[in-house]
Amino acid sequence: MSNTKGYAAYSPSEDLKPYDFDRREIGPMDVKIKIDYCGVCHSDIHTAHNDWGMSQYPIVPGHEIIGHVIEVGPSVTKFKQGDLVGVGCLVDSCGECPSCKDHLEQFCENGMVMTYGSPDPIMGGVTHGGYSTQIVVTEAFVLKVSEKLDTKAVAPLLCAGITTYSPLMHWKVGKGQKVGIIGLGGLGHMGVKFAAALGAHVVMITTSPEKGKDAMHLGANEVLLSKDEEQMKAHAGSFDFLLNTVPVKHDLNPYIPLLKVGKTMVVLGATPVDLHTMGIIFGRKNIAGSLIGGLKETQEMLDFCAEHDIVSDIEMIKMEDINQAWDRVIKGDVKYRFVIDMKDF
Template sequence: MSTTAKAYGTNAAELPLVPLSIERREPTPHDVEIEILYCGVCHSDLHTARNEWKGTIYPCVPGHEIVGRITKVGDHVKKFKVGELAAVGCMVDSCRECEECKQGYEQYCENGFTGTYNAPDKHLNAHTFGGYSQSVVVDEDFVLHVPENLDLAGVAPLLCAGITTYSPLRHWNVGPGKRVGVVGIGGLGHMAIKLAHAMGAYVVVFTTSESKKEDAKRLGADEVVLSNNVEQMQQSQKLDFILDAVSAEHDINAYLHHLKHDGNLTIVGAPENPLPVAVFNLILGRKSFSGSLIGGIAETQEMLDFCGRHDITADIELINMQDINDAYERMLKGDVKYRFVIDMASLKN
């Protein structure tokens, strides 16, 4: 059984996003149906819609930063009730049987997690559609509780940008007494600054833009270094941990050099081409260079609860659904501080 829902998506890589009608399954015994109130706009949405990562299935409805209110629950649902706020991130299922899933690392599922969009939909024998739509139906095990005190529109980007930065910060034990670097101030970087500051770390932000210095301090930076200023880079003290949120090609060695002995640099940005690493930058100091992908469901809930306690949301620009194509073009130019969020009420117009 299925119902139709209004959505925005595209039928080909070279075409704009337009109104579509999509199928949503009727809730099964363990499902939750959510009326989507807000959906964040992630750079992954653009990459997928335009088939830049290849493998996009059309029609494509992006969106994996979903916040809404529960309108229906299956007979066996225990974690949620009708009327409650709820959120959905980048995953809507996983195999649940491999070692990674059993340990709460569904994002590293050995059989591949089911993405919120552009992934096989075992229920409708089709592919999944994302949050640029009026509703979504998801298994309760992949649905999250939303702190009541937070601005809902600002919560949406936490489901991707928030957890993508929170997970490595937690994994590398960022906290009081630690000097932490953040490379880049964008959708990911601005969340990393807020989270690291709230965790009690001394936060050093690296940026190429003089104009972003004051904004970095507003977000929680203790120190701002212009990475294209040789003198400032040489004077900056060593760091315990660096989170690199830059998606463009850049000199990773300049930042590895800033790590203390046994320090780590984790990259969450995704440059299109490989980044050359000078091995002696790692050997001399037993430093490590790693990557990180979102977070598991339990850790994502932990992140939301942390944000609730510290009153953290993303800095956003709220747009109507009808403005999504313009938003994509602006996003390519970096013309947003720091995340677009769609007011899904506009989809009714």
């Protein structure tokens, strides 16, 4: 066993507090990583607060992990001590089902093992994530990180990055298309950057004029204020694709008329929405969902970011400041992702 320091949620209502626990011993195919940075995702808060009704306590959140390899198992071939690596939302899957064989481990039909909050098949209890000093992960679920990029700002790419990159790839977003990004937060700001890098005409759809100004600096071509009925009418039937990044309950109906016939709005938030089917029936429009990406696609995303010099816009915090940071995330008071500096924890 390897003693590890972390911060954990002990119940849905308590602040995160220090928590010491054991990581497993290195197996033949395992990689042990000293965590340098861990991004803060809204999913961390949902899980800690048991918003999805599945949480077991105590639990250590964090699935946007960047660090250096400190030890490898004897059968590991892809990594060596000192390598800069990442770990995202998944740490294992069955490897045998059709989804896994198609590099879609996030849809493993026998149940993916999430970085935190999943039943731990080796240690028992639940898996613990990156709000901690180290982690042990099987080689197949470790990602290579380019030294070209600002390392600390790479961390949110492991969730916010792949969550927005994957649907843009799946729906083949690119040049000549008009793409709307709904909501400018941790996910939305990455959606703007990726869609712009892919050559699309990017429209930031927001309720906030100030966020609209920020979006233009991030690469958006236009801003559409969704509370302005005249602006919404002017853009009706003109979008090839909408990426909805809003993380809280909201009404989808105002956005559906923006789509061209047969086009798609992808919803990323795991949250209740209001939808009247009339809007999708007229125009054969599509409402779809997307999760993260598999390991192959996540590595492709990291390589794309290295090629195009894309990272997240971040604010650094210390581990002991996590509860105040969570309060600010809930209020939407961050541009656009917190990253915890774990090196001095």
